[in-house]
Amino acid sequence: MNKRLVKPSILPGFMELTPADQILFNKMMDTIRKNYEKFGFLPIDTPVIEKSEVLLAKGGGETEKQVYRFKKGNTDMSLRFDLTVPLARYVSQYYSQLEFPFRRYHIGKVYRGERSQRGRFREFYQCDIDIVGNEKLSIINDAEIPSLIYSTFKELGFDDFTIYLNNRKILTGYLEFLNLEDSAPILRAIDKLEKIGPEGVEEELMKLGLEKETIDKINSFIRIEGSNDEIIQQLKDLDVDNELFNTGIEELATVIKYIGLFGVPKKNYKISLSIVRGLDYYTGTVYETFLDDYPSLGSVCSGGRYDDLATYYTKQKLPGVGMSIGLTRLFYQLREANIIKADESSLTTVLIIPMDGFEEKAVEIANRLRAEDIYTQIYLETGKIKKKFGYADKLNIPYVIVIGEDEVKNDQYTLRNMKTGEQRSLAVEELIKCLK
């Protein structure tokens, strides 16, 4: 019978890794998770498929077009496109069973049917944390999030990264003070500063019909520079008579002070008055994080404070602050830029290679090693010794134990360091000591 073969392939826009890369990816995910847990965040895991009515309660916008939505029987369902809407739904649904402030982390896949392009994914992992208060939430939480970003990226192996901070109230208040009532398009223009430069922003503001004088004010405002303390002093010196503006400065000053108290080095956080981060969601502190040596990667971790998480599901006022790492995209970019390499990625410490006929002894030794939590594989196929060593080599397994007639007779086994080529003849107890 000659079956027609189907070409094995996946859809464009989906990331799939070789095992060596997957090990690296999982290590990053484990590091992120460990840091989230160390700071007292609780895990949740929500369905990938939700009722469209619930998931798309907010409706409209670019997001809805990208949603994977379909019917099964009469049920209209959609795949989640972020972890924030599921959080809002979760907190509203289990409100009476949760303790507030509710600190949750969520690491999971989300789906967006975007136009496929390099570095953009239709399925990707988000690693989110949020602290959700009931009615109120201390501003100090806004400083703990950056300290967790710092702790996480530090443990991921980065030294040179900067968490840029701002407070939406400052810019919004300043625009109010300038009597610019429709702030949304102006904020949208400012948000493009990184992409289009100050001249570009100026041009966009002109198109909006702003007067030259106003544009100059905005332009010099978002370019205020200096140390964090200097920026705050300059903002105060502007002597702006607007409550929102002044609340924003006060909040930002508190957040900056506490980030320092949380032990984040001065070089790793910085006020940037042009950071806006979207338009209708964040209401106070906002963050973006850049790797200093790879600015082209864009923000690798973003977030901020919002006044009310779940207005579509509950009347409870649920203010919160959170951030998200887009792990799939981050991993892809780090791999592309050769910042991380899979060359030496192995979970297994040792491969036991028995000569043909010595499998029983191999099993016995594997039992001993595994009982000591040494990650061990046995090569159980028959074949040439060279091929077996090649297997260990290709899988980057650092050690090999060879078992043959002489070894069994003397109860001494050859331990080979695959990197250096060094070989030693050892009793089982010594093998364990060496490999631990």
Added chain:
Amino acid sequence: MNKRLVKPSILPGFMELTPADQILFNKMMDTIRKNYEKFGFLPIDTPVIEKSEVLLAKGGGETEKQVYRFKKGNTDMSLRFDLTVPLARYVSQYYSQLEFPFRRYHIGKVYRGERSQRGRFREFYQCDIDIVGNEKLSIINDAEIPSLIYSTFKELGFDDFTIYLNNRKILTGYLEFLNLEDSAPILRAIDKLEKIGPEGVEEELMKLGLEKETIDKINSFIRIEGSNDEIIQQLKDLDVDNELFNTGIEELATVIKYIGLFGVPKKNYKISLSIVRGLDYYTGTVYETFLDDYPSLGSVCSGGRYDDLATYYTKQKLPGVGMSIGLTRLFYQLREANIIKADESSLTTVLIIPMDGFEEKAVEIANRLRAEDIYTQIYLETGKIKKKFGYADKLNIPYVIVIGEDEVKNDQYTLRNMKTGEQRSLAVEELIKCLK
């Protein structure tokens, strides 16, 4: 503005846990993963959404009806319904980049649009391992899988469980020997033994038109009992002149011998000649695992040997052996049966409670503890001390540190054991020692 609220809820057939239960669930998943890695299995992670053409290459059957299949634009896509088809596709697709035997584990969600009923899920985690050979694969691998099942369930906290084994070749060979050419419906009847009892099986076989004498032979065959060695001896004593039958006995004897060498206690594995496990997939060794005290849970871990993994995608012959734990269902059943409880589930070791105004010192101490990898949360909201203690209590956080005026003055902080109520006054260094 009075928005219409949408009732926050999820679709039936999807499991969603409280954080306390989620912690337990994750612990089980971590234990499974650790054991899989300890035995030298490599991680992979495939897309949840695949091309329908690829995922459903095999076509037909009950499974296809349950698949979540939909179009986005012109693309016909489906959600994966198991991790085996994606493995077959993965191995075929990356064949030249993989080393064989390819040992992979995969823990991920799969989707089946089953009719919703208690204990049945439409989204559930599978935890799969498979060892895939290129052209050939040693029979000793069939013994290593049960030793990994043993190691995993032991570490999950179970002592009394039994891995039931059989070899499909034995029964198939025996039916050949009885000149029963169409073995599929007979195997299907035997597969129901657990559900319908021996009389039920007899009845089904009569309906198939088998002669009384043949039925008696089958019935006494599948009821052969005794120790593993005794069963194998009885099978040999039947003196059946059929090659498949005798190969099966030989394989089963080797597997049984090696399971013992792998250190699995005799009470935890047992030959059961009635185990069939489906019809068109497994070709040799088959496993099912039951918790001795909870047989009604059904098999909690099943698997077996197959001749050829990926006939729909490649002409390469890829024999393999593997098993799967259906974690979502297992967790649900253990929770329902009160075998696992969330009462004491906390990841956080200590909650720091500052009196209002002492937040800075709380942050300072949190830094110290976190630097020592002590999982620490700070209660940052203002409020009554009683409420703050209640928070620690409800989240099952085992320790609380209180920081107030006296504490700061004396640089001695109150450490409260939330279970015993015991309180001690300690310097920061002593706090760290105590909590580590």
